[in-house]
Amino acid sequence: MEPFERQLTRYAELIVKVGVNVQQGQEVFIVSQVDNAPLARLVAAAAYEAGAANVHVDWSDDRVSRLKYDHADPEVFRSFPAWETLKRGSFVEKGACFISFVSSGPDVMKGVDPQRIGDYQKAAGAGLAEFRRAIQSDKVAWTVVAAASDDWAQKVFPGDPPEVATEKLWLAIFDAVRLHADDPVEAWRAHDGTLHGKVDWLNGLRLRKLHYKAAGTDLTVELPDRHLWVGASSETPAGIRFMANMPTEEVFTAPRRDGVNGYVSSTKPLSYAGNIIDRFKLTFALGRIVKVEAEEGEEILKQLVETDEGSHYLGEMALVPYRSPISESNILFYNTLFDENASNHFAIGSGYAFNVEGGKTMSPEELAASGVNVSVTHVDFMVGSAEMDIDGYQEDGTVIPIFRNGNWA
Numbered sequence: 325m326e327p328f329e330r331q332l333t334r335y336a337e338l339i340v341k342v343g344v345n346v347q348q349g350q351e352v353f354i355v356s357q358v359d360n361a362p363l364a365r366l367v368a369a370a371a372y373e374a375g376a377a378n379v380h381v382d383w384s385d386d387r388v389s390r391l392k393y394d395h396a397d398p399e400v401f402r403s404f405p406a407w408e409t410l411k412r413g414s415f416v417e418k419g420a421c422f423i424s425f426v427s428s429g430p431d432v433m434k435g436v437d438p439q440r441i442g443d444y445q446k447a448a449g450a451g452l453a454e455f456r457r458a459i460q461s462d463k464v465a466w467t468v469v470a471a472a473s474d475d476w477a478q479k480v481f482p483g484d485p486p487e488v489a490t491e492k493l494w495l496a497i498f499d500a501v502r503l504h505a506d507d508p509v510e511a512w513r514a515h516d517g518t519l520h521g522k523v524d525w526l527n528g529l530r531l532r533k534l535h536y537k538a539a540g541t542d543l544t545v546e547l548p549d550r551h552l553w554v555g556a557s558s559e560t561p562a563g564i565r566f567m568a569n570m571p572t573e574e575v576f577t578a579p580r581r582d583g584v585n586g587y588v589s590s591t592k593p594l595s596y597a598g599n600i601i602d603r604f605k606l607t608f609a610l611g612r613i614v615k616v617e618a619e620e621g622e623e624i625l626k627q628l629v630e631t632d633e634g635s636h637y638l639g640e641m642a643l644v645p646y647r648s649p650i651s652e653s654n655i656l657f658y659n660t661l662f663d664e665n666a667s668n669h670f671a672i673g674s675g676y677a678f679n680v681e682g683g684k685t686m687s688p689e690e691l692a693a694s695g696v697n698v699s700v701t702h703v704d705f706m707v708g709s710a711e712m713d714i715d716g717y718q719e720d721g722t723v724i725p726i727f728r729n730g731n732w733a
């Protein structure tokens with residue numbers, strides 16, 4: 325096998341070429357933990373190599389963040405600094421692309437007062453609303469990718485010593501992003517084509533609603549009239565193709581905001597704001613979450629649902645076969661970027677503007693009118709299993725089997 329350094333370099337190149345597809349003269353904004361400096365440096369180098377005019381790295385550190393949660397004045401969590409909003413805004417204006425490394429330990433904020441977490445999510449959600457809109461309408465190229473950390477690796481491979489666990493996690497990340505293919509860029513092109521094939525099939529069906537059945541789940545989800553299924557690569561207004569998530573195995577659309585009824589149970593733990601929420605069940609009536617139950621992390625889950633009015637509704641429904649490369653790795657990642665790509669999932673909160681025809685240029689009010697949910701938050705949670713059946717219903721009542729026993733029917 326190649327030395328680790330070499331693999332990390334190729335990963336950085338893949339992020340720059342396929343992830344955000346850096347253009348000549350473009351600015352690049354990287355969000356990284358200080359522990360991931362080696363990857364950030366390699367990505368910066370690859371970005372300049374690709375012609376970037378400027379690379380900015382926005383550093384953070386979970387340990388400093390934890391100190392803040394434990395000791396800062398409670399008022400600090402109720403507002404979001406205006407300069408942070410301006411900083412992102414100025415890069416969006418310049419047409420920058422955005423790269424975020426996810427690497428946090430799944431429960432680094434365990435034990436923090438849920439009220440502080442809820443307050444901060446609310447304030448940050450509002451402060452970054454404009455930025456979220458730019459992302460969720462493909463105005464800018466962006467990608468979310470993973471970087472291993474000791475905290476995270478320890479949770480995924482608890483039986484191994486720290487260095488072994490972290491190395492194993494890096495290898496699992498490299499596998500999931502097809503870095504071990506002969507030509508990873510080509511492998512992504514082929515994968516993009518496969519997912520777009522599913523997208524075309526689903527869009528051709530013009531489904532009115534989907535019915536999910538599994539142990540702990542009996543849920544009906546209606547779709548907006550002009551809904552669009554989407555998957556893999558996206559395109560900016562300037563026609564630059566990018567991959568918003570790496571890995572990605574999902575095809576997804578927006579549920580109709582007021583058209584969700586029944587109940588759904590989680591099938592994997594959800595790491596949210598540094599806390600684990602597990603074995604939970606949500607009950608819906610006319611789209612609204614009317615009951616929240618969780619065996620672990622119920623307080624945090626309730627804080628999430630109470631973020632704003634829109635966080636009481638769903639914004640995304642995504643289909644991922646149970647038999648997918650990530651689920652076949654049999655690794656529970658405790659990280660949504662991975663676990664959502666091994667399982668059917670939904671997202672609490674805002675929907676993507678591109679999930680309805682003409683949505684990319686709609687105002688939040690117009691999106692809401694077309695059935696897409698609007699919120700300052702967006703959090704995916706996993707519900708798929710080997711037992712899940714999903715039926716699609718067309719306008720005239722024709723039933724189309726979509727999933728059987730967790731896989732494409």
Ligand code: ZN
Pocket residue numbers: 574576640642664669704
């Ligand atoms: Zn998703």
Ligand code: ZN
Pocket residue numbers: 640671702703704
């Ligand atoms: Zn999502």
